[in-house]
Amino acid sequence: MEQLKFIGKRLVYLVVMLLGVATLVFILTKLIPGDPTVANLSQRALNDPEIVAAYKARYGLDKPVIVQYFLYIRNLLQFDLGTSIRTNNPVLSELMRCYPATIELALFAIIIAAVLGILFGIVSAIRRNSILDQLVRAISVTGVSIPSFWFALLMLYFFYYKLHIFPGPGRLSNSFSPPATVTGLYVIDSLLEGNPAKALDALSHLILPALVLAMFTMGLITRTTRSNLLDVMSTDYIRTARAKGLGQAKLILRHALGNALIPVLTVIGLGLGNLLGGMVLVETIFNWPGVGQFAYESVMSADYPSIIGVALLIALNYMVINTVVDILYGLIDPRVRCK
Amino acid sequence: MKKKLLAAMLCLAMALATVACGSSDTADTSEPAAEGTTEDTASGDAANSGSSTVVVAMGSGFSTLDPGYVYEKYPPLIMNACYENLFKFYSNDGAPEPCLADTYEFSEDNLTLTVNLKQNVTFASGNPMTSADVAFSINRCKNLQGNPAFICDTIESIETPDDYTVVFHLTQPDSAFLSKLTYSSLAVLDSEVVKANGGTDAEDASSVDTAQDYLNTTSAGSGMYVMTSYIPDQEVVLEKNPNYWGEATNVDKYIIRIQPDSNTQMMTLSTGDIDVAMNMTDDTMAELEGQENVQIVNGATKTVGFVMMNMNEEYGGPVSDPLVQQAIRKALNYTNFQTICGDGSITPYSLIQSGFMGSKGERDANYTNVEEAKALLAEAGYADGFDIDMTVCDLDMEGILLTDLAQLVKSDLAQIGINVNIVSQPWAAGYGDAYRDGTLGFTVMYWATDYNDPNVQIEFLPGKTVGVRAGWSEDMNPELAALYDEAMNATDNDARVAVLEEIQDAMYEDGPFIFVVQAPAHIAYNTRLEGVAISDPYSLDLTLINIAE
Numbered sequence: 001m002e003q004l005k006f007i008g009k010r011l012v013y014l015v016v017m018l019l020g021v022a023t024l025v026f027i028l029t030k031l032i033p034g035d036p037t038v039a040n041l042s043q044r045a046l047n048d049p050e051i052v053a054a055y056k057a058r059y060g061l062d063k064p065v066i067v068q069y070f071l072y073i074r075n076l077l078q079f080d081l082g083t084s085i086r087t088n089n090p091v092l093s094e095l096m097r098c099y100p101a102t103i104e105l106a107l108f109a110i111i112i113a114a115v116l117g118i119l120f121g122i123v124s125a126i127r128r129n130s131i132l133d134q135l136v137r138a139i140s141v142t143g144v145s146i147p148s149f150w151f152a153l154l155m156l157y158f159f160y161y162k163l164h165i166f167p168g169p170g171r172l173s174n175s176f177s178p179p180a181t182v183t184g185l186y187v188i189d190s191l192l193e194g195n196p197a198k199a200l201d202a203l204s205h206l207i208l209p210a211l212v213l214a215m216f217t218m219g220l221i222t223r224t225t226r227s228n229l230l231d232v233m234s235t236d237y238i239r240t241a242r243a244k245g246l247g248q249a250k251l252i253l254r255h256a257l258g259n260a261l262i263p264v265l266t267v268i269g270l271g272l273g274n275l276l277g278g279m280v281l282v283e284t285i286f287n288w289p290g291v292g293q294f295a296y297e298s299v300m301s302a303d304y305p306s307i308i309g310v311a312l313l314i315a316l317n318y319m320v321i322n323t324v325v326d327i328l329y330g331l332i333d334p335r336v337r338c339k
Numbered sequence: 340m341k342k343k344l345l346a347a348m349l350c351l352a353m354a355l356a357t358v359a360c361g362s363s364d365t366a367d368t369s370e371p372a373a374e375g376t377t378e379d380t381a382s383g384d385a386a387n388s389g390s391s392t393v394v395v396a397m398g399s400g401f402s403t404l405d406p407g408y409v410y411e412k413y414p415p416l417i418m419n420a421c422y423e424n425l426f427k428f429y430s431n432d433g434a435p436e437p438c439l440a441d442t443y444e445f446s447e448d449n450l451t452l453t454v455n456l457k458q459n460v461t462f463a464s465g466n467p468m469t470s471a472d473v474a475f476s477i478n479r480c481k482n483l484q485g486n487p488a489f490i491c492d493t494i495e496s497i498e499t500p501d502d503y504t505v506v507f508h509l510t511q512p513d514s515a516f517l518s519k520l521t522y523s524s525l526a527v528l529d530s531e532v533v534k535a536n537g538g539t540d541a542e543d544a545s546s547v548d549t550a551q552d553y554l555n556t557t558s559a560g561s562g563m564y565v566m567t568s569y570i571p572d573q574e575v576v577l578e579k580n581p582n583y584w585g586e587a588t589n590v591d592k593y594i595i596r597i598q599p600d601s602n603t604q605m606m607t608l609s610t611g612d613i614d615v616a617m618n619m620t621d622d623t624m625a626e627l628e629g630q631e632n633v634q635i636v637n638g639a640t641k642t643v644g645f646v647m648m649n650m651n652e653e654y655g656g657p658v659s660d661p662l663v664q665q666a667i668r669k670a671l672n673y674t675n676f677q678t679i680c681g682d683g684s685i686t687p688y689s690l691i692q693s694g695f696m697g698s699k700g701e702r703d704a705n706y707t708n709v710e711e712a713k714a715l716l717a718e719a720g721y722a723d724g725f726d727i728d729m730t731v732c733d734l735d736m737e738g739i740l741l742t743d744l745a746q747l748v749k750s751d752l753a754q755i756g757i758n759v760n761i762v763s764q765p766w767a768a769g770y771g772d773a774y775r776d777g778t779l780g781f782t783v784m785y786w787a788t789d790y791n792d793p794n795v796q797i798e799f800l801p802g803k804t805v806g807v808r809a810g811w812s813e814d815m816n817p818e819l820a821a822l823y824d825e826a827m828n829a830t831d832n833d834a835r836v837a838v839l840e841e842i843q844d845a846m847y848e849d850g851p852f853i854f855v856v857q858a859p860a861h862i863a864y865n866t867r868l869e870g871v872a873i874s875d876p877y878s879l880d881l882t883l884i885n886i887a888e
Binding site for chain 2: 036038040043045087094097160168284285287
């Protein structure tokens, strides 16, 4: 019952929040200078009042702003995000086209970041101030500070262009056609199609961009894990456990890690939210048709419905992730469950 | 619970590592489509590989592939492969030649064009191509009121006296009319198919036509290829039209990839993942130099960058003075513009780009003369120079930022005492309006050709579309303004060249526009291909490419 109440509250909060985001972004897009007519019509067409009028009528830009707003909110409540001014397709279908590519990449990246980040954090904390610790710290600082576009080019240059270890940009090799869309995640859809070779190909295409994206979040996770584990290791109950003769591995895995992981989960959640918003530069270099590229193109075309659609998607990402993280807190730390 | 969680995470890490190692092998074996791998057969996936598939990478996507709306840079590459027009440019510097047209004739007053159509042409659907399809396609483009609708401005009406004759009645003589008929927006559509999918050529087409969704994903033309797949911002797949009426090349399939980054294009070309890279830069070309199996084509496009000085003193201030305009023209170092734009770029003699019929070629390399510029400035009463704002927008000219061109103007003019302050303003946030309204005083802008004809340039004349943006009205130079009509009316090529040359000479040293540079194009391709060349009308003519035997 308590859990249902919690989920109900979250849902109401979600709807109110999304409406708030939609309103805010709508107002901002109208306040910021930028005319979709000028952005999308050619210089010649702009000289023809009939063409300009037809264009404005087509996208409802000829109506007063307040009418545009209420129409937008009314449609939004019916899950209609409007029509993209740039592509003339429904924004919802555009997002459904781009988002799976981003989800696939973001999930893969966050798994790499979490696994390596936590492992590095533990190693670094156990071997504090050793050469290994210095090395891990150097890697994590580099990960946090290295510009992703440069790192992306570097990875592509060495591992694809020079060494031929990993496949190049895109989601699949030329020898495969995209799988029939079920989830939009190529690895899963290829498996559903019964084509493991295609699934492996899709998976191999994920490695380089995911490593690049994972680098930043991994650095944060490593540092957070390390510092929290060190804090926990200096507490009284750990000292007591150690005095009772508990081995180092058992001590860390059974007693220390659980408490140290709670802030790490928050970092992982934020990292995933960040990745799900799309990474324009990495997507561009790896030719990854995700939300980041779509958002960029939409901004450049003053495509208001798409911009608001992307903003809503990002808000939704964070809210869902925060909810999942809250639930995971309870799984990891019994004290949270008790509360 | 914690143990399980950790164990699960470790297992996942191991699994990923295993898969990664295994999949890299897969990648290696499937690598170069260009070399004709057979992984499709091995995997049972009937898709893109095979030596008769060619992969082309282009730098940007597009908003639509509906011929009635297309206007951007790259769609003509696809349109030209899937659709055909009455006329076509079969070579880059040639004249329009009949394609679906068989014969044609202008009336004596040049107000009527009668076109007799080829009679053996079928669309990909198998439907025969008739005059009704031609009239439908052109009327639809006109009535959709989209970006390219202006191209039909001189068409008063279209008659179809029989199945294979089309008569165009024009509002005025139009020497560029055949060139206009080559443009992708006037491609001939299979009207039966388009109508069945919501298309109409009625006057209210702009509000009732719903065929764009269909035409964005499927082609309905008579071209050598049919579009079988389009994933926006990702790729377009073209496959051979089984009902093609003409002689086809030996390329069975094209995969056209959107790859915005030129480094990515360079790497994928080198490794054989793509066959043609459309957007090479000087840096990426240097990396490709000497590589086996890679060939590079350099050349100038007809996209031209220009400096605009408003003739209206209220906006232009000192640069509205013709003597100051001459001084600025003399002070600019055109070689520097070519250097910054890269190999293949040139400075045109005047407003007609090199490569167009009637062009007088390139501006004299020794035209720049700082001392003369200073003298002209002194004569205009600005011996000590002056301060001026130059407004620049965020657009780029074939990948070259306009702000980079503005920086060159600033440094050149500093030598004659003109202190230029560069003011940035986004295109969609004020610049576009000001530019169109003629209220920009001093700016650097570019002009990409709408259709492949020198007449696109005469819009720079006084009182015409671009001329008025510089505050240049007809009464300021009535003689030059009168040449507009002469150029429009001159359907005879010799007479047309004579008028165009007269216009270029008149604007060589005078007027509010300085044409500083024609942007270059660099295409790199795998040497297994033949017929790859820069094409102004289509970017790349896929129908001319063959795979070497």
